[in-house]
Amino acid sequence: MGxxxxxxxxxxxxxxxxxxxxxxxxxxxxxxPRGAVGALQSSLSRLQENAVQELDPNVIHDAGxxxxxxxxxxxxxxxMESLRVYGQQVPVLVRPRAGQPGHFDIVYGRRRVLALRDLxxxxxxxxxxxxxxALVLAQGQENTARQNLSFIEKASFAAQLDxxxxxxxxIAAALSVDMPxxxxxxxxxxxxxxxxxxxxxxxxxxxRDRWMLLADAMADETAxxxxxxxxxxxxxxxxxxxxxxxxxxxxxGAPAPRAARAPAPAARRITSRNGFALGxxxxxxxALTLTIAADDAPDFARWLDAQAEDLVQDLYDRWxxxxxxx
Numbered sequence: 082m083g084x085x086x087x088x089x090x091x092x093x094x095x096x097x098x099x100x101x102x103x104x105x106x107x108x109x110x111x112x113x114p115r116g117a118v119g120a121l122q123s124s125l126s127r128l129q130e131n132a133v134q135e136l137d138p139n140v141i142h143d144a145g146x147x148x149x150x151x152x153x154x155x156x157x158x159x160x161m162e163s164l165r166v167y168g169q170q171v172p173v174l175v176r177p178r179a180g181q182p183g184h185f186d187i188v189y190g191r192r193r194v195l196a197l198r199d200l201x202x203x204x205x206x207x208x209x210x211x212x213x214x215a216l217v218l219a220q221g222q223e224n225t226a227r228q229n230l231s232f233i234e235k236a237s238f239a240a241q242l243d244x245x246x247x248x249x250x251x252i253a254a255a256l257s258v259d260m261p262x263x264x265x266x267x268x269x270x271x272x273x274x275x276x277x278x279x280x281x282x283x284x285x286x287x288x289r290d291r292w293m294l295l296a297d298a299m300a301d302e303t304a305x306x307x308x309x310x311x312x313x314x315x316x317x318x319x320x321x322x323x324x325x326x327x328x329x330x331x332x333x334g335a336p337a338p339r340a341a342r343a344p345a346p347a348a349r350r351i352t353s354r355n356g357f358a359l360g361x362x363x364x365x366x367x368a369l370t371l372t373i374a375a376d377d378a379p380d381f382a383r384w385l386d387a388q389a390e391d392l393v394q395d396l397y398d399r400w401x402x403x404x405x406x407x
Contacts, residue, residue: 133172136185136206138198141175144186146217146241150234150275150283150321159352161196167354169193172205176216188219214251217242221255230256231283232269233292239263240270265289272296280312281328282321291329298332308332348372 173190187194188211190204197204211219221238230238235256242252253263269292299305308331315324330337348361348370359381360373373382385392 133205133207135203136175138194138202138204140184141173141187141194141204141206142178142184143191144176144178144188144216146220146238146245150231150237150278150281156350156358157192157196159350160192161199163352164193164196164202165200169197169202169205172207174209174219175206176209176211186216188216214247217247218251218255221257231285232266232288233273233278233281234283236266236270236289236292237273237275237278238270239266241275243267243271269293269296272299277312280315281324284321284325286322287325291325295325295329295332298329304332304334 171190171193173193174188175185175190176188178184178186185206185208188209190206194204209215209219235258239252239256242255243249247255249260249263253260256263256266258266269289272292273296299308308328311331312328315327318324318327327337329335348363350361351359353359360371363370363372373385
């Protein structure tokens with residue numbers, strides 16, 4: 082099946098069959114009423130789940146549905162450096178892996194697990210007994226809260242859940258969107274194979290209308306074959322928005338986009354000393370732009386807005402002083 086195939090395989094590992102219950106009824110506990118024993122066991126289970134455990138990263142496996150279509154190498158490097166210097170501050174969430182005692186499925190915290198594995202450090206984790214539905218709900222809501230998914234990442238995530246026969250209520254809850262938006266996401270998400278989407282990436286600047294334009298163009302077999310033959314060339318392009326525009330140009334026969342010929346410099350990521358995202362700075366021939374995302378650091382963004390003039394003036398004074406000293 083080619084990378085543009087419409088069919089989609091489920092990537093959730095099938096759960097192993099649970100052992101059939103024994104036909105022998107267990108004897109009541111002689112020292113404590115059965116209800117009290119059940120309550121005690123439940124309390125102990127809750128205590129164990131709330132406790133943070135240290136796990137070998139090599140026994141933690143990927144699970145759930147692919148929600149990200151690319152990696153931010155600068156962000157990954159910053160995360161690894163933060164973990165190396167300050168240690169892991171926020172635990173990941175895992176569940177016991179069916180059929181493999183002592184192994185776990187990752188629910189969220191994939192990037193932290195990979196970074197800690199590369200550093201040779203144990204992973205601080207909370208263990209929850211979750212079924213597949215609870216897993217994708219937790220995964221979707223956590224990732225949506227931590228970092229905004231692009232339109233195509235949401236569409237692909239929704240389409241994968243739909244292919245796994247999750248109902249639309251569950252899909253909407255996982256993505257924190259309403260039912261009309263689920264219909265729009267599914268219309269686009271079903272049009273593209275995830276392998277093809279990964280070659281483009283998250284394309285954060287591309288919305289539904291542009292993706293629908295591409296889907297309509299690639300409904301033509303000739304256009305689809307033309308795009309598929311040229312996909313390896315995408316690796317030379319610097320960012321996913323540019324890769325999308327180039328694929329759209331191939332599919333429609335339009336001239337290559339300007340961004341594909343002269344890519345803009347990549348923005349540098351700015352993080353706090355403990356690894357939290359603060360913003361990005363980009364320098365071009367025309368401007369130096371500092372972007373502080375309100376979602377990343379809302380309180381800092383508000384403070385910076387109020388102090389911007391004084392801060393820029395102070396930096397300018399320091400710069401002129403450094404020139405006079407040299």
